[in-house]
Amino acid sequence: MNAIDRLVGLLTKLPGIGKKTAGRLAYFILDADPSYARQLAEELQSLHSHIRRCSVCGSFTETDPCTICTDPGRDQHILCVVERAQDVRVIEEGHEYRGRYHVLGGLIAPLDGIGPEKLAIGQLVNRIHRGGITEVILALNPTVEGDTTALYLHKILKETGVQVSRLASGLPVGGDLEYADRLTLSRSFRGRIPM
Amino acid sequence: MNAIDRLVGLLTKLPGIGKKTAGRLAYFILDADPSYARQLAEELQSLHSHIRRCSVCGSFTETDPCTICTDPGRDQHILCVVERAQDVRVIEEGHEYRGRYHVLGGLIAPLDGIGPEKLAIGQLVNRIHRGGITEVILALNPTVEGDTTALYLHKILKETGVQVSRLASGLPVGGDLEYADRLTLSRSFRGRIPM
Structure with a gap:
């Protein structure tokens, strides 16, 4: 297996990335300036050492507690x-x-x-x-x-x-009654708001 | 800008990857075993040093000439x-x-x-x-x-x-006349094959 196949294999593990898309991404990275692949590699390399879980809220953060938990505003x-x-x-x-x-x-x-x-x-x-x-x-x-x-x-x-x-559940803004599924429509009726 | 934002920023440069998808990919990588990010980083790091252009046909290859150009079969x-x-x-x-x-x-x-x-x-x-x-x-x-x-x-x-x-141009296999655009239909007529 060559380097392109190995990269494609790893990329197909990402959610929503099939074999065709992974191929396109791999060739894009090959065609792009090598500095792009290097930067991406560096970010991936250090990702897990930079990011941890906030011990208060459980979200990903660089500082513990996270900036949201410590923001007095x-x-x-x-x-x-x-x-x-x-x-x-x-x-x-x-x-x-x-x-x-x-x-x-x-x-x-x-x-x-x-x-x-x-x-x-x-x-x-x-x-x-x-x-x-x-x-x-x-x-x-x-x-x-x-x-x-x-x-x-x-x-x-x-x-x-x-x-x-x-959170309220119902018709998405800009949506169309015609395309709403039965359950969404039912929820939007039950959650109707007096005007 | 934190490490997640930097990774998301780099991922949005990939073709067909918008900000939402890049976010999903970044969080998938964060949630996954750190060995995945490390492997991906290593492949990206060495990609451009492993892969070059075949001097005969111009395709990407690890050996020059490529395995297709040198395959006697x-x-x-x-x-x-x-x-x-x-x-x-x-x-x-x-x-x-x-x-x-x-x-x-x-x-x-x-x-x-x-x-x-x-x-x-x-x-x-x-x-x-x-x-x-x-x-x-x-x-x-x-x-x-x-x-x-x-x-x-x-x-x-x-x-x-x-x-x-x-290469022949015309209706894709499994396609439907109804959804073919005018030019494709025109080409499939001009390229019709006697049965």
Whole structure:
């Protein structure tokens, strides 16, 4: 196996990258200035030594605790609960939310053997018990696993007295009724907002 | 800018990789075993020192001349002319063609300032003048630039006496007449094959 095949083989392990795309990427890198491959190699080489998990919220960070957990300008009373660290990035790019985060590290999925004990739910409860948090927003995907996890968290967190809400689910902005699936349409009816 | 942002920035330079996809790839690499990032880094680091251009056909190779140019089991009388080195890979994966290759390194595109002198056309003519080649198959994309280049090569190669052909253009296998564009349909009519 030559160097191109080895690179293509590694690239196909990336999500959403099939054999054809991996080939295109590999030839692009070959055709590009060698400094590009070198820079990419250096970033990959040092990635895991630069980035760790924040010990407070569980998101990826260069400093522990992360810059969001230590930013005094952010609302300390609100926690946004997400499935994965990359969800923090997505929400941050929206510039809508100004509170802090808690990364669960997954969703409850009994069929995959993922129970609540495998997620950072104990840490979430501990953070709330430490006080100061008045609202928890569940920003979990509107899927079966997301729904299950949201229900479970709601049950657990009810006892702590904090206000628990979940992101609205319904028609995407710019979407078309005609293309909405039945479940999305049903949710948008149930969650209808008085004008 | 932190390490994740730097990696995402580099990944968005790849063709077809936008900011969202680059983010997904970066977090996948972070979540994966660190050995994956290390292996990928090593392949990228050594890529340009392992791979060079074959001095005969112009495709990417670890040995010069490449394994296709030196394989005695391949037909030396037929040359397949392609635009880019990655086209060799695509055709090889089809396991249909058993001759040799010639990489032009581009297509004639006057609007982009690419004239015949910027392509490996002189080398192609030299290979043919050296003798032994009886047929040249032009495997160029059915685009304006591909058509222009094919016409130009046909004119040049006519004088050498070799037989010149071009890959058939028409409806893709499994395709539907309804979704074929006008030009493809027109080509499939002009290139119709008696049954």
